[in-house]
Amino acid sequence: MKTLGYLYFFVPKKERVRVKFVKILNNNIAIVADEAGEDRIVMGCGVAFGKKYGDPVDVTRIERIFTQNVRDLSGKFEALLKEIPDEYLECADRIIAHGKLLLGKELADNLYLSLTDHIFFTVKRCREGMLIHNRLLFETKMIYKEEFQVGMDAVEMMNRQFDINLPEDEAAFLALHFVNATMGTEMNKTLEITKIVQEIRTIIRNFFRIEFQEDSLSYYRMMTHLKFFAQRMALHEGKGDQNADLQLFQMVKERYGQSYRCVERIVEYLQKQYHYTVSDNEKLYLTIHIERIHQN
Structure with missing residues (x-):
């Protein structure tokens, strides 16, 4: 049995394959109906060459299957292929x-x-x-x-x-x-996330007057955290658990005072520039990551 995405085909016995062409978009892309009658988009070199509506699909030629939002996606594929030569796809x-x-x-x-x-x-x-x-x-x-x-x-x-x-x-x-x-996410949000991460990174670098060791584990951890933080911020997602461990938060503020002052500068900037309020939980984790990078 050959498994592709959510479709299951019994390749050796072609008489058992009931996948049919519904619409040919070009020689390499088509809409097909699976055994349950569900539409799928399939891609593969020459998969639809010389085929027409109702013909059986040679599943050995299928290289890619799209199962989500098929109607919308197929319409966009069809419009794209009318304007752009196959070689670009x-x-x-x-x-x-x-x-x-x-x-x-x-x-x-x-x-x-x-x-x-x-x-x-x-x-x-x-x-x-x-x-x-x-x-x-x-x-x-x-x-x-x-x-x-x-x-x-x-x-x-x-x-x-x-x-x-x-x-x-x-x-x-x-x-x-x-x-x-x-x-x-949409591309404009991706650009915004990238911009936010770089702005925070610049604040940290300028605050401590340091050059980051970009191959260090601490830098990797900090950048990973910043990417997810900026993503939540740009997409207006929930901030997770808003209630920080107050005892731990107070201890981190006192022990890592310089790093926390850097966080305060970040918080002030984000509030002014994006009207975003950073939770105590986020402040806690940012302080810990910045302390690691500062001491690295």
Whole structure:
């Protein structure tokens, strides 16, 4: 038995396969109906070549299955494929497969759409000499190192396939698409989260007049905490347990006085800039992480 997503196919005995084509989007993408009559979107090299409505699906050709929001996703795929040549979707597919391998994470289905669209217009702008400078290049490299590496690899793949020469700025743009697909947030929120993390990082660096040891475990822990903190803040999610252990909080404030004063500066900035009130629980954890980085 071959298992793909939520679909189960008995490959050796093709007469048992009842998956049928519902709509052909192009040679490599189609909408199919599974044995329960549920629509799915399938991708695979030549999976729909020469096929028509009602034909059985050769499941050995299926490489990717989309099971969520099929109606909405299929409409967007259809509109995209009318405007953009297949080669751009194929490039996006290879980049996403590589990204999944490097990041070890599942990625949102709409990444196939957003990345294909981005690749198409990036290649077009590059050929017209109209590339855009990425103002968050440094921040993206610092905050999302793994995703940035995926972006660098993607740039190399695009340069090779389309015979262009993209700068490092483009790797940061691509990296944020992967960040966005992992968090499940809109791109504007991803940019806001990145900006907030960098602002807090700058406050800490300036307060202590230090350069971070970016390969240290303390720095990694702090940056991970800041990313989740900024995500909760930008998405207006609950702040978790609002009630800090008062005894522990008081002890941390007294023992790590300098780090807590740094936290107070962060709290004041976030209140003024974003009208965000930081809970005592968040202050407690921020103080502990900052103390670790300060003493590192």
